[in-house]
Amino acid sequence: MSEQAHHTSHSPLPYLLTLIALLFLTGITVGAAYVDFGSSTVNIIIAMLIATFKASLVALVFMHLRHDKPLNSIIFLSSLIFLGILLGFCMIDLGSRERVYPTGLRKVDPPPTAAPAAAPPAAAPAAH
Amino acid sequence: MSNSTHDVAEHRFRQHHFANAEQQLDTSKIGMWLFLATEILMFGGLFVGFGLMQGVYPEAWVAGHHHLDRVLGAVNTVFLLCSSFTMVMAVHYASTDQKSKTVMNLGLTLGFAFAFLVVKYFEYSHKFHDGLLPGRYFNLAGIGGPPQQAMFFGFYFAMTGIHGFHVLIGIALIAWIMIRANRGDFSSAYYTPVDLVGLYWHLVDLIWIYLFPLLYLVS
Amino acid sequence: MADIITSPHISGHADHHDVDYLHDGKGLKSWLTTVDHKRIGVMYLWSILFMFFLGGVFAMMIRLELLTPKETIMSAETYNKVFTLHGAIMVFLFIIPSVPAALANFVLPLMLGAKDVAFPKLNLFSWYIYMAGALIAIAAMVTGGVDTGWTFYTPYSTTTDGSVALMTFAAFVLGFSSILTGVNFVATIHKLRAPGMGWFDMPLFCWGIYATALIQVLATPVLAITLLLLIMERTFGIGIFDPKLGGDPVLFQHFFWFYSHPAVYIMILPGMAIISEIIPTFSQKTIFGYRAIAFSSVAIALVSFIVWGHHMFTSGQSQLASAIFSFITFFVAVPSAIKTFNWIVTMYKGSVAFNAPMLYALSFLLLFGIGGLTGIFLGAVSVDIHLHDTYFVVAHFHYVMMGSTVIAFLGGLHYWWPKMFGRMYSEPAARIACALVFIGFNATFLPQFVLGSRGMPRRYYNYLPEFQALHQASTVGSWILGLGFLIMAGYLFASLRKKMDAPANPWHSRTLEWQTASPPITHNFHEVPSVGGGPYDYYRPVGTGRNA
Numbered sequence: 001m002s003e004q005a006h007h008t009s010h011s012p013l014p015y016l017l018t019l020i021a022l023l024f025l026t027g028i029t030v031g032a033a034y035v036d037f038g039s040s041t042v043n044i045i046i047a048m049l050i051a052t053f054k055a056s057l058v059a060l061v062f063m064h065l066r067h068d069k070p071l072n073s074i075i076f077l078s079s080l081i082f083l084g085i086l087l088g089f090c091m092i093d094l095g096s097r098e099r100v101y102p103t104g105l106r107k108v109d110p111p112p113t114a115a116p117a118a119a120p121p122a123a124a125p126a127a128h
Numbered sequence: 129m130s131n132s133t134h135d136v137a138e139h140r141f142r143q144h145h146f147a148n149a150e151q152q153l154d155t156s157k158i159g160m161w162l163f164l165a166t167e168i169l170m171f172g173g174l175f176v177g178f179g180l181m182q183g184v185y186p187e188a189w190v191a192g193h194h195h196l197d198r199v200l201g202a203v204n205t206v207f208l209l210c211s212s213f214t215m216v217m218a219v220h221y222a223s224t225d226q227k228s229k230t231v232m233n234l235g236l237t238l239g240f241a242f243a244f245l246v247v248k249y250f251e252y253s254h255k256f257h258d259g260l261l262p263g264r265y266f267n268l269a270g271i272g273g274p275p276q277q278a279m280f281f282g283f284y285f286a287m288t289g290i291h292g293f294h295v296l297i298g299i300a301l302i303a304w305i306m307i308r309a310n311r312g313d314f315s316s317a318y319y320t321p322v323d324l325v326g327l328y329w330h331l332v333d334l335i336w337i338y339l340f341p342l343l344y345l346v347s
Numbered sequence: 348m349a350d351i352i353t354s355p356h357i358s359g360h361a362d363h364h365d366v367d368y369l370h371d372g373k374g375l376k377s378w379l380t381t382v383d384h385k386r387i388g389v390m391y392l393w394s395i396l397f398m399f400f401l402g403g404v405f406a407m408m409i410r411l412e413l414l415t416p417k418e419t420i421m422s423a424e425t426y427n428k429v430f431t432l433h434g435a436i437m438v439f440l441f442i443i444p445s446v447p448a449a450l451a452n453f454v455l456p457l458m459l460g461a462k463d464v465a466f467p468k469l470n471l472f473s474w475y476i477y478m479a480g481a482l483i484a485i486a487a488m489v490t491g492g493v494d495t496g497w498t499f500y501t502p503y504s505t506t507t508d509g510s511v512a513l514m515t516f517a518a519f520v521l522g523f524s525s526i527l528t529g530v531n532f533v534a535t536i537h538k539l540r541a542p543g544m545g546w547f548d549m550p551l552f553c554w555g556i557y558a559t560a561l562i563q564v565l566a567t568p569v570l571a572i573t574l575l576l577l578i579m580e581r582t583f584g585i586g587i588f589d590p591k592l593g594g595d596p597v598l599f600q601h602f603f604w605f606y607s608h609p610a611v612y613i614m615i616l617p618g619m620a621i622i623s624e625i626i627p628t629f630s631q632k633t634i635f636g637y638r639a640i641a642f643s644s645v646a647i648a649l650v651s652f653i654v655w656g657h658h659m660f661t662s663g664q665s666q667l668a669s670a671i672f673s674f675i676t677f678f679v680a681v682p683s684a685i686k687t688f689n690w691i692v693t694m695y696k697g698s699v700a701f702n703a704p705m706l707y708a709l710s711f712l713l714l715f716g717i718g719g720l721t722g723i724f725l726g727a728v729s730v731d732i733h734l735h736d737t738y739f740v741v742a743h744f745h746y747v748m749m750g751s752t753v754i755a756f757l758g759g760l761h762y763w764w765p766k767m768f769g770r771m772y773s774e775p776a777a778r779i780a781c782a783l784v785f786i787g788f789n790a791t792f793l794p795q796f797v798l799g800s801r802g803m804p805r806r807y808y809n810y811l812p813e814f815q816a817l818h819q820a821s822t823v824g825s826w827i828l829g830l831g832f833l834i835m836a837g838y839l840f841a842s843l844r845k846k847m848d849a850p851a852n853p854w855h856s857r858t859l860e861w862q863t864a865s866p867p868i869t870h871n872f873h874e875v876p877s878v879g880g881g882p883y884d885y886y887r888p889v890g891t892g893r894n895a
Contacts, residue, residue, distance in 0.1 A: 012220050019213040026205050026340075030198065033345035040186065040346070047341035054337045062216045062330045069154065071537070072161040079165035082565045083172035085652055087179070090601050093656070093668035094180055145462035145539070147875075155465045155538040162530040166568040173572035173602060177587055180598065263583035263592075276593050282585025286576065 018061040191273040192280030193346040201344035211240030212333040222319040234306040367866040382467035388453030398440040405433035410825040423808040427494035434497030446617030457860035460541025460876040465534035473527035480520035487513035501588035501599040515574040529563025543878040550882040554641040555620020558648035562609040570606035604655035612651040618755030628856040629705035630697025633883045636689035643682030676726035703777035707758030718746030739799025765849035769866040776838040783831030790824025
């Protein structure tokens, strides 16, 4: 019951401030989209950082996570972590799909003419 | 706020398998957050697919997003942010026994939600008219540009469509707790449904916070 | 008697004191509107057993068809549909809900000393969703069938005829039911443990179910969105998974296995959870390594999320990803082995009774050993390239899914049957059935290891003549298995026709579900139990410590 009553001690002012901050950040997001930061990747990263900041505000203030039992925050964060796992492993796969790694199990003598052409792709992964 | 109010609320709304109201509230909240986690992972799957395909076809994504109206997207963002604010105010007033303000804020939330859907309706009908449809229905000959725009619009409609579906469910839930609030079901001793619907509604907002820059502001 | 508990708002202090849950309300309506976790568990039990029967009939048809090369009883097209339906029914409609939704629904609140699960109405709702999913799946079978295999791989699944969209929608709906069960159990375990019961005072079954529920909550949503995308792919051709349109079919496999690999652990963890109950009870000895078993459940759940790529070594996934996934896969063996060794040591110097549940538990140890170790072979990239898509894989996952999970489920069913229905079954008949199931299972699937390592591909309708002897051995094995199940059905149904004769605690167990009547009263316990001491304190005299 004390739990139910715990919001009552707060004034609604933080909610209003949060709304203003969210609207302001939305403006920045739209504005930043018109600015060229050199590459679209930078633009996307900036937009995602602002979005994450906004989402954190919503979660902490509107969704009361800053006052709530820690378990609820853990549940929320774990969903993001597992999403990160899905994204991370898919990116590892898609990002390295074209590369062929030398196995070192078996040496095949390349045909004499193709030798210089075959060498760079085999060596390339080592450089990364 | 008197003890007797608490006792009445406890008597009316406490389910028999809970020892007390606090245990019941904690349990409801855990349940809701677990459900929200599943929502995040479901939308997250879409986001991951969207992001990976954007990495493969960046030109198609840029070309596709030029057909989206940034202004309408921004307006809708503002609508949802405001609705989130009125929702949290409704929870606040419900927790402080201010019935009429609770109902009023829930009504405002509904209004913003409908405004969001109206804008979405105009966006969708504009897309339908221009042949900006998902997959094989995409009018590539009329629009030009990279063919993978069809995939971009597949994602666009999947993401905004599922999000819009959640807005519809949210509207139904908010209307339901509005009726209950008006009936006087809630007090500072018991307002769990308002709290939980609020959490759901904020999540709908939270997802849109990511959808908006991802879809409308690719550049 | 007259009063039917349909609403959790009614507090049941006075009238239902001595009425068991089976007799608290009569008629179909009292069952269909119940929010009692025990009744919902029983409804789930009959539903999944029916599905097990259906999937089993398809399995027998597959084995019969493979008795001879070429056509035996059905055409190649029908064969493709039959093995798809066997897989889809067994995975989505039987194994995944089997232990969590049916058995755990019944015993988890009892073990925790709770009156019900956290969200009783949601619990009932999840059963209705399950039934809706089952009906949609049956509709998909009747209207054209599905021939994609239960994995729905693209681009085949987006181009083949048949009711693929309907079947995937059924899996989507069933996933939703599974999520609700998971949410319910996590909340129940967190908040509804009896006063005095700390996390490490819970029976290990609860730890296993907790780990399972975590996977259900965290993995199933990704399957949901994958299946929705698949439906969109079929309807609109959005091209995400279609290489012709620039999409990536391997991405589908990533999404699919992000759920479906953890789903394998949704299947095996509850089985392990049952074994952790049966072995200490029938050894009358404290479980060895309680914390190790508890934490290994959670460890398996977590590791299960980062190994899914081992299903994709031959899919065109990058070599780097394959190497990483293969490496991590070996770590699954560690917590699995921790559990196995602890179970074996628990029996050491115990007074072991070989009742039917214990016979199933011992079968589990052997069969899981085979299933788990062959899994390590398949987790190694180089070996898997050779064995992928052969009968070796089929034999491996049947040793895990059927040899382990289903055997553990049967053990649990026999273990809790007296508690659920208040009746003892015929013990000699149960032992014979168990022996037949064990022999039949091994006769069916051991030859398949040999078939696979000699190169017999899975899902093939036809085969070379030199494989016929082993295929026939396998088919004969399936008949022995079927006979075992027939006998089991016979004595279990026969027991239901008797009058109630089961004592409250026929196995002399110390966990809480046995400290109330068989069958339990509607509110489970006359008073809220208070707990002092662990769930396996067999060294204490009866009546001291827990629930004394």
